Amino acid sequence: MITRLVAASLLFASSTILAQTLDDRPWLATDATIVIDPYQDNPVDMAKVATDPKVKAVIHRAGVGLRADTRYIERAAEAKRHGLRYGLYLMGVPGDPIAQADALIAAGARVNAKFLALDIENLDPKRSMSIPDAVRFLDHVRAKTGRSAALYVNFSVYKHISQRYPTSATLKAAPLWIARFRDRHGMNDATLWPTYTLWQFSSELNCTSSGPCPYRVPGTRSDIDVNVLRGGEARLKALFD
DSSP states (O other): OOOHHHHHHHHHHHHHHTSSSBBBBGGSSOOOOEEHHHHHTOOOOOHHHHTTTEEEEEEEEEETEEOOOSHHHHHHHHHHHTTOEEEEEOOOOOOHHHHHHHHHHHHHHHOOOOEEEEOOSSOOOTSSSOHHHHHHHHHHHHHHHHHEEEEEEEEEHHHHHHHHOTTTHHHHHHHHHHEEEESBBBOOOTOOOOSSSSEEESSSTOOOSSSOOOOOOOOTTTOOOOOTTTHHHHHHHHHHH
C-alpha cells in the first residue's frame, strides 16, 4: 500500500512539473523569468524583491497620460542598485497620443530605460486611448527611439485588436504584453501575435494577502502585478538592454 502511495505521489509530482509549460502556469518553472510592474501606490522593497532569483526586471508606471507617476525615478535607481533591469509603461488615455508618447520617451531618457510600453486598459473611448491613436503612439515611439514599444492589453482588447487589425504592421511589431489571470492564457488567434512576450498572471484580482496566490514576490504585497517573460535571458536582454 505504501509503495503504491509513493508511486502515485511521484506520478502526480511528475505531471505537475510537466504542466509548467509556456502556456500553462510557466511562472512555476524553475527557470521562469519573472517581472513585476508597480506604480507609485504599490509598496516595494527592492532589496527583498532581488532575493528572488526568478525576478529579473521591474517595469514601473511612468504616468497616466501626461500626469507623471511620482515614484518611477527613485525606483529606477533602487532597481538598478539591486541588479534588476528596468523599464517603463504609460497608461494611455484619451487625448493627444503624440504628446503622451513624448512623455514616455522623455521619462525613459531620464532613467535610461530602453523597454517602453503602452498600456491600453479597455475599449471605453472615455477612459482609454483608442486603438488608432495607439498605433500613432507606437509609430512615434519607433520613429524617435528606433525600438518598438510593447503593448499591454487585457484579453478582451487582445481579441478586439486581433479581429479588427490583423494586418497592422505597427501592432504586429509591438511585443504583446497580455493580462490574463488564469492558469492558461487562452490566446487562440495567432494572426497578429504568434504568442505573448509578457503575460501578467497575478494581481489583486487573483492574489489574496493570506490565501491563494499564483506567485508571491518578496518585498511586495498581494496587490503587485506579476508577469512571466517568454524567451528567457536572451529575450530579456533584447528588450531591456
